[in-house]
Amino acid sequence: MWLTPAMQDLLLDAANETALMVLAAAGIAIAAGLPLALLLQATAPDGIARHAAVNRVLGVVVNAIRSVPFIILMVAIVPFTRAVAGSSIGTTAAIVPLAIAATAFIVRLFETALRDVDRGLVEAAQAMGATRLQIVTHVLVPEAAPGLVAAITVTLVSLVGYSAMAGAVGGGGLGDLGIRFGYQRFMPEVMAIVVVLLVLVVQGMQTLGDALVRRISRK
Amino acid sequence: MNALTPHVAAHVAAQDAGRALVSLRDLRKSYASAAALDGVSLAVARGRIFGIVGRSGAGKSTLLRCVNLLERPDSGQVHLDGQDLLTLDRAALNTVRRRIGMVFQHFNLLARRSVADNVALPLELAGVPAAARSARVAELLSLVGLADRAGAYPAQLSGGQKQRVGIARALAGRPSLLLCDEATSALDPETTTEILLLIRDLRDRLSLTVLLITHEMAVVKAICDEVAVLERGRVIEQGRVFDVFTRPQHPTTANFVAEVIGTTLPDGALGRLPAPQPGTQRRILRILFAGPHASRAVISEASREFGIDLNIIAGRVDAIGGAPFGVLAVAADGPPGRLMQATAWMRGLGLAIDAIDAIAAEPAALAA
Ligand SMILES: Nc1ncnc2c1ncn2[C@@H]1O[C@H](COP(=O)(O)OP(=O)(O)OP(=O)(O)O)[C@@H](O)[C@H]1O
Numbered sequence A: 001m002w003l004t005p006a007m008q009d010l011l012l013d014a015a016n017e018t019a020l021m022v023l024a025a026a027g028i029a030i031a032a033g034l035p036l037a038l039l040l041q042a043t044a045p046d047g048i049a050r051h052a053a054v055n056r057v058l059g060v061v062v063n064a065i066r067s068v069p070f071i072i073l074m075v076a077i078v079p080f081t082r083a084v085a086g087s088s089i090g091t092t093a094a095i096v097p098l099a100i101a102a103t104a105f106i107v108r109l110f111e112t113a114l115r116d117v118d119r120g121l122v123e124a125a126q127a128m129g130a131t132r133l134q135i136v137t138h139v140l141v142p143e144a145a146p147g148l149v150a151a152i153t154v155t156l157v158s159l160v161g162y163s164a165m166a167g168a169v170g171g172g173g174l175g176d177l178g179i180r181f182g183y184q185r186f187m188p189e190v191m192a193i194v195v196v197l198l199v200l201v202v203q204g205m206q207t208l209g210d211a212l213v214r215r216i217s218r219k
Numbered sequence B: 001m002n003a004l005t006p007h008v009a010a011h012v013a014a015q016d017a018g019r020a021l022v023s024l025r026d027l028r029k030s031y032a033s034a035a036a037l038d039g040v041s042l043a044v045a046r047g048r049i050f051g052i053v054g055r056s057g058a059g060k061s062t063l064l065r066c067v068n069l070l071e072r073p074d075s076g077q078v079h080l081d082g083q084d085l086l087t088l089d090r091a092a093l094n095t096v097r098r099r100i101g102m103v104f105q106h107f108n109l110l111a112r113r114s115v116a117d118n119v120a121l122p123l124e125l126a127g128v129p130a131a132a133r134s135a136r137v138a139e140l141l142s143l144v145g146l147a148d149r150a151g152a153y154p155a156q157l158s159g160g161q162k163q164r165v166g167i168a169r170a171l172a173g174r175p176s177l178l179l180c181d182e183a184t185s186a187l188d189p190e191t192t193t194e195i196l197l198l199i200r201d202l203r204d205r206l207s208l209t210v211l212l213i214t215h216e217m218a219v220v221k222a223i224c225d226e227v228a229v230l231e232r233g234r235v236i237e238q239g240r241v242f243d244v245f246t247r248p249q250h251p252t253t254a255n256f257v258a259e260v261i262g263t264t265l266p267d268g269a270l271g272r273l274p275a276p277q278p279g280t281q282r283r284i285l286r287i288l289f290a291g292p293h294a295s296r297a298v299i300s301e302a303s304r305e306f307g308i309d310l311n312i313i314a315g316r317v318d319a320i321g322g323a324p325f326g327v328l329a330v331a332a333d334g335p336p337g338r339l340m341q342a343t344a345w346m347r348g349l350g351l352a353i354d355a356i357d358a359i360a361a362e363p364a365a366l367a368a
């Protein structure tokens, strides 16, 4: 191997940091995004718990976050990040803006997946005497599952890209390594390895996600 | 009828509710564009298959959806088994809905649940334990003839099979009332017949009451006991299917009925008739035989009694709900006064007679 052992360690650490940032942010985004998307969908004019004001406010907030470029969002919420993570620098700190951006991103994707569930199915459940919670748990979420999984895949892939930017606030990770060694210290082989790794990871996630969607959809 | 005082209206509603399983009184519902229901009152007696027929946009779906309050009327009353549904809170309404089955035009099956799991859904929602659920599901699937497809997914089924699943699902909670919204409109004619016969068979076996809506009079003729014709949010005619088919009162109903039992004349039939004798007039009549006179030799008797010629051009015999009726198209030749006497005599026997000269003239003109 033409990488020094020290460089191999750096690479391994960076890969771990990227994995941590992506997975933690994605986990938070899924956990927060699904209830928010359900709330958006339910409070919509044709939803099962119509509420114009809630729907409007939530929609505006989500769109506002989505329209701020990630690099600016990161800087803009530094005080919040410091309050939550105890520091504004480092991998843990980078998870905060990543999670916020990913949540706003995935909420819209989840909402689209939920909206694609045939209204007739909700109606059938209502006619059976289903409560609103039962409609969510027995109809909306399970029927939207393929779309929800596809949304998670897209979010994970985007997070890999965003996490590289998080290197700018000392988040570490593969993107950061590539910039610092590959670019600033003229080590093209490091850059090459980073790029190949990122491509493989993204491909792998997409392939797995697609396979899962195919497996669970019964169309 | 809208002049009923509130007191009388309430009294009538209570009376209806006593006899009928479903009683709707003066339902009104408007959307931004127009009134979908404009004062509809109906009573559906227990054990009947009640059809609501109407053109697209007449308000049929809105009306049906008011029965289980998927749609809340702006005003009016909905009684099920004597219970006023509009006063129920959400939880009580859900309990009532579990006793009402609903079947949909587009089946509305959950794509990611197997056939068995689709049928089990209402039981799951009602908190039935798993063991009891699977026993009931097996029973329901054999009831609709799908015992061998329990593990299949909706995408693997034909339209008719999907609707069988829909029906099994609707029956899971042992409902007393089955609502069908165009349950056969997405199916081919043979499958339609199959599903209709299934619904009738289930009605008989489970003593269901069925309220179904359709835009096809053929569906009404096939299985309904009673029918209401809806036009622009109003019931324009209502009664026993046989009566409505054989004696439609409203022009719209007559049009609907004609689709199913209309006598179309064979091409060129009029041209092949011998020319009328000088001094006589020719009327083309459509005679509908129903009830006790269906089998009486009315044609020969009229011919003898009134000294007129009656030439049969076309005819068919059919049955509605087991009651036979016949339709004949005849060319009646005779002096005008005699023709009038003869038609009056036949009407007096309870036959329905229309002059269809205008309709008949067209093919004749073409043939000439
Ligand atoms: N949710 C709605 N919003 C606005 N207008 C509606 C709505 N539902 C029904 N309407 C209107 O009410 C009228 C009656 O509709 P409805 O669906 O009850 O008719 P229908 O007899 O079932 O017709 P079809 O045979 O086409 O299903 C129509 O003019 C329709 O446009």
Ligand SMILES: [Mg+2]
Pocket: B060, B061, B062
């Ligand atoms: Mg309709």
